[in-house]
Amino acid sequence: MAVKRALVVRGGWDGHDPVTTTDRYAGFLTEQGYTVTESSTLDSYLDDLTGTDLIVQCWTMGTITSAQLTGLLAAVSAGTGFAGWHGGIVDAFRDQPGYHLLTGGQFVHHHRDFVSYVVHPVGNHEVVADMGPFEVHSEQYYVHTDPGNEVLATTEYLPDPDRPEIGTPTMPVMWVRRHGAGRVFVTTIGHRMADLAVPPVHETITKGLLWATR
Secondary structure, eight states, rough: OOOEEEHHHEEEOOGHHHHHHHHHHHHHHHHTOOOEEEEEEGGGGHHHOOOEEEEEEEEEOOOOHHHHHHHHHHHHHHOEEEEEEEEHHHSSOTTOOOHHHHEEEEEOOOSSSOOOEEEEEEEEEOOTOOOOEEEEEOOOEEEOOTSSSSEHHHHHHHHTOOOGGGOOEEEEEEEEEEEHHHEEEEEEEOHHHHHHTTTHHHHHHHHHHHHHHH
């Protein structure tokens, strides 16, 4: 069996601790037998990625050039998986709708402070199969999402006195989708390392990375 190759791209706003958090999953992928390359530049998307089976991105906000985005989209369209968590994937490159069409969602708002909220896995997808509800104490993301996503988990958005107009909608927390031949996995959980250490969070991310791999 050929060795799987993963590229971890990390940077942007450092409030999401892109190095430490991605080291956690680079280590997991290495244990699974992947060859892992770590990069701190979006110029990695300009490289020939035909041999890359998975891209894990943790790059909050920031700016991506047209050429870099074209390279990323082409790689995923050709079959490279794309995966990530929280702002590192759904609060990146806010001015690039073409990127949002890849991820299937974009961060819009969260409460001023951390809140405790319940995540409800839905469906029988392998990432969440047989998993019950679990609680997270962190940022609860309000996101705009693509109706074509396959939603794997939801939460009831908690009332926010700063944004009463939002109300309390059922909000997607985790989803998968296809972009051409590539698989995309997204979870909005993961503001800090403590979030990633919550067992169901860690389990869904590891399963999501494996599922997204070419």
